[in-house]
Amino acid sequence: MDRSPEAVRGKLQIFQKMEREAQFRAGSPELEYHAALTAGDLAHLQPLMDRFFQDPNVVFEISTDEVEWRVKSPAAFGLSGLWTLEYKRELTSPLRVAAAHGHAACVRDLLRRGANPNASPGARGALHEACLGGHTACAHLLLQHRADPDLPSAEGLAPLHLCWTTASLGCAQALLEHGASVQQVGGAGQDTPLHVAAQRGLDEHARLYLGRGARVDARNGRGETALSAACGAARRPEDQPRCLRLCALLLQHGAAPDTRDEDERSPLHKACGHAHHVLARLLLQHGADAGALDYGGASPLSRALQTAACAPPATAQRTVQALLNHGSPTVWPDALPKVLRTCAQVPAVIEVLFNSYTQLHVSEAWKEVIPEEVYQMHQPFYQSLFALAHTPRCLQHLCRCTLRKLFGRKCLHLVPLLPLPKPLQNYLLLEPEGVLH
Known part of the structure; x- marks a missing residue:
């Protein structure tokens, strides 16, 4: 029989492998324990804890082997790279797993057995996980057992920063009732909980924080106020009604409508960049500067024109109209060919803009920047536009x-006071007609 060290080690490895396979087939206590925690199966969990896992603060590891494609350079366009087998692991605890899945009965039993509610073996603690999942009952239990309501995660986020879904409102209320700081900043962006609520469009969370003394014009690491963050987050049309309610709430609580971030962009710049015309009007009504320039020299009107082709036609036109009716400077005439190239598919935007000038020198050469198919699709409008190259504007204009x-x-406030028919008032407020006169 070969008794060399190499042979002994080889046999030992084979034996250990066979033992692991048998343990897996039979169902190891560790696997059963984790499965019971994940499922919230307290009836199965308690015998395992009584027999194998008396320490409720045991730390265990969750690991995954994932094969990922790593491209060497962004310029490679996915054409070169290598396959790597990456081993990932995460340390966690029974209390954290139970809280993350919202199993209040398991959380209660673990706390009764002496689980530490402030232990954070991984990136986050149990209270973070409860807030992240919106599990109010678990959050209440942890806080009642003296969990720190301001405990920072590995990223520097307090539990209140992770209340970022509508389901987490109860968790946020519980945290504040147990002394959480509504002013605490955290994470790479140095956001306050009010910033997080603004970025996520959570108007009820924002109302709660403002009622607890949150500073409405506090700035994060990018120089944004909550109002600025909310206006920047309203990208999708379905998010815009909720964002509008939130911004109206912030303005009611004294938010400055014209604060600038680190790029000198105001909330109005961001609202116009998303063609959110109702929000733009709200900001303008509260005194936002329609002629503000960011570091790149762009005005809110420039931002609206840049994104007009990607926005629903009516929203882009209404945004441009709102800005011009609140005194926004017009575009420099030499830049109009660029505007035509960008906004060719939305002639209503071009009409509103052109009607804000007394007279323009229209060039036949501008036809070259308009795609032929677009010209044909909106032929009546473009024919009326290029007809202005040979004739002055009408007296009415x-x-x-x-x-x-x-x-x-x-304009927007005084025109409706004039004793004029509604169609004529609309004409004065640049309502498009489909052609230029």
Whole structure:
């Protein structure tokens, strides 16, 4: 029989492998314990803890082997790279697993057995997990057993920063009742809980924080206020009604409508960049500067025009209209060919913009920047536009421009006070007609 060290080690490895396979087939206590925690099966969990896992603060490891494609360079466009087998592991505890899955009965039993509610063997603690999942009952249990309501995670986030879904409102209320700080900043962005609520469009969370003394104009690491963060987050049309309610709430609590972030962008820049015309009007009504310039020299009108082709036509037109009716400076005439190229598919935007000038020198050469298929699709409008190359604007338009210049940024407020028919008031407020005169 070969008794060399190499042979002994080889046999030992074979024996250990066979033992692991047999343990797996039979169902090891560790696997059963984790499965019972995940499922919230207290009836199965208690005998395992009584027999094998008397320590409720045991730390165990969750690991996964994943094969990932790692591209060497962003410029490679996925054409070169290598396959790597990456071993990932995460340390966790029974209390954290139970809280993450919302199993309040398991959390209660673990705490009764002496589990530490402030232990955080991994990136987050049990209270973080409960808030992240919106499990209010688990959060209450942990806080009642003296969990630290401001315990920072590995990323520097307090549990209140992880209340970022509508389901987590109860968790946020529980945290504040147990002394959580509504002013605490955390994470790479140095956000307050109010910033998180603004970024996620959580108006009820924001109302709760403001009622507890949150500073409405506190700035994060990017120089954003909650209002600025909310306006920047309203990207999808379905998110915009909720964002509008949140911004109205912030403005009611004294949020400054014209604060700038680190790029000198105001909330109005961001609202116009998403073609959120109702929000743009709300900001303008509260005194936002329609002519503000960011570090790149772009105005809110520039932002609206840049994104007009990607936005629903009516929203882009309404945004441009709102800005011009609140005194926004027009585009430099030499830049109009660029505007035509960008907004060719939304002629209503071009019409509103062109009607804000008394007179423009229209060039036949501008036709070259408009795709032929777009020109044909909107032929009546573009024919009326290029007809202006040979004729001055009509007297009615010149009167409109004179009144608008006289009213300035108060156009939207003063025009409805004029004793004029509604169609004529709409004409003064640049309502598009489909052609230029």
